[in-house]
Amino acid sequence: MECEFYSIGKVEEICKITKKALRYYDKMGILSPDKIMDENGYRYYSKKNLLSVPMIKYYKQSGFKLEEMKEFLAGAPYTLFENSFRDKIDELKEQEKEIHLKLRSIEDWYGLIREAEMVLKNNVCNVSIKYIDRCQMTFLDQEYNYDYMDSIINIEFTNYIESIKNAITGPVIIQFPSFKDKVEGKCKNIRIMQETILKCDADKSIEYGGEMVISCYHIGSHSTIDETYKKIQDFISEYGYKCDEEVYERYVTDYWTTQDENKFVTEVFVKIKR
Known part of the structure; x- marks a missing residue:
């Protein structure tokens, strides 16, 4: 029978995420262990808890900060998702313009050098x-x-x-x-x-x-x-x-x-x- 809880080392192996990141997520209230053994401080996570990791990775890929993810992971109402995602789209579009400008400038200068x-x-x-x-x-x-x-x-x-x-x-x-x-x-x-x-x-x-x-x-x-x-x-x-x-x-x-x-x-x- 599969173990109900996974040590932090096992979570690192399964989810491809460092122990340092897991401890930081705990500190930020994003992903906390289900239990900590008092005698040695070992951390253990349930399989259900581990399913938050792919969500965290996806939100991170999409440009959200940990503070912004917190409410999503807690099961926020659709209106919060909608507003947050719309704001993030606007923010990323502005970043896209800035990156395009920088890229255009560098490419043109490089062309002159060539x-x-x-x-x-x-x-x-x-x-x-x-x-x-x-x-x-x-x-x-x-x-x-x-x-x-x-x-x-x-x-x-x-x-x-x-x-x-x-x-x-x-x-x-x-x-x-x-x-x-x-x-x-x-x-x-x-x-x-x-x-x-x-x-x-x-x-x-x-x-x-x-x-x-x-x-x-x-x-x-x-x-x-x-x-x-x-x-x-x-x-x-x-x-x-x-x-x-x-x-x-x-x-x-x-x-x-x-x-x-x-x-x-x-x-x-x-x-x-x-």
Whole structure:
């Protein structure tokens, strides 16, 4: 005949749960032994009591804390289950949003690092024509003084994103209003942009991409980026392309990723006019 009670060691073996956890559950009033032998303090559990363990594991898997499980295990009314489960669903949905945001940010950054590695490994610095995918960008217009580090790691832009309760991902992109002024050191204003993750008001974002551009990667310090502008100018002249006046710099790897300027990778591109 099967034993009516099980020692704590046997419960550990049967239910795959540690003695430490069982003692803690007892302390919390979640799962207490049916009897404790006075002479040696040994704990014994009935088979019926052990059936609470799968329930505890399931509630734990579902994100409930021990304090929240207590009433469930005691046989709470359906209304308490309904309210608690609805609240837990709302709580987990918020956590899901946060995790998605974090995952998206890390995946996009990882993608930039991989892109830079391929550019550096293969010395990709020839001018080409490519298509840019369409997306929504959050932006901020600013004054510009040719301080790259201050523009890319941008305190004002970071504060602005926080003020509109949004989140951004991907590379920093700066739009310069004039290709010519940028090269000649006469640019006074810029538009800094990054892809927005959360939905925001129409006046706080712009549509970006969905167009063909003339593009060229620049490898190395931003102080020598005019060399890449010259390549693009020569390419436009040679093939007779008509391009917009604005020019963009997309910072694949920069001060956010490395202090070694030799490993900076910047994509310079200009939109082709239709």
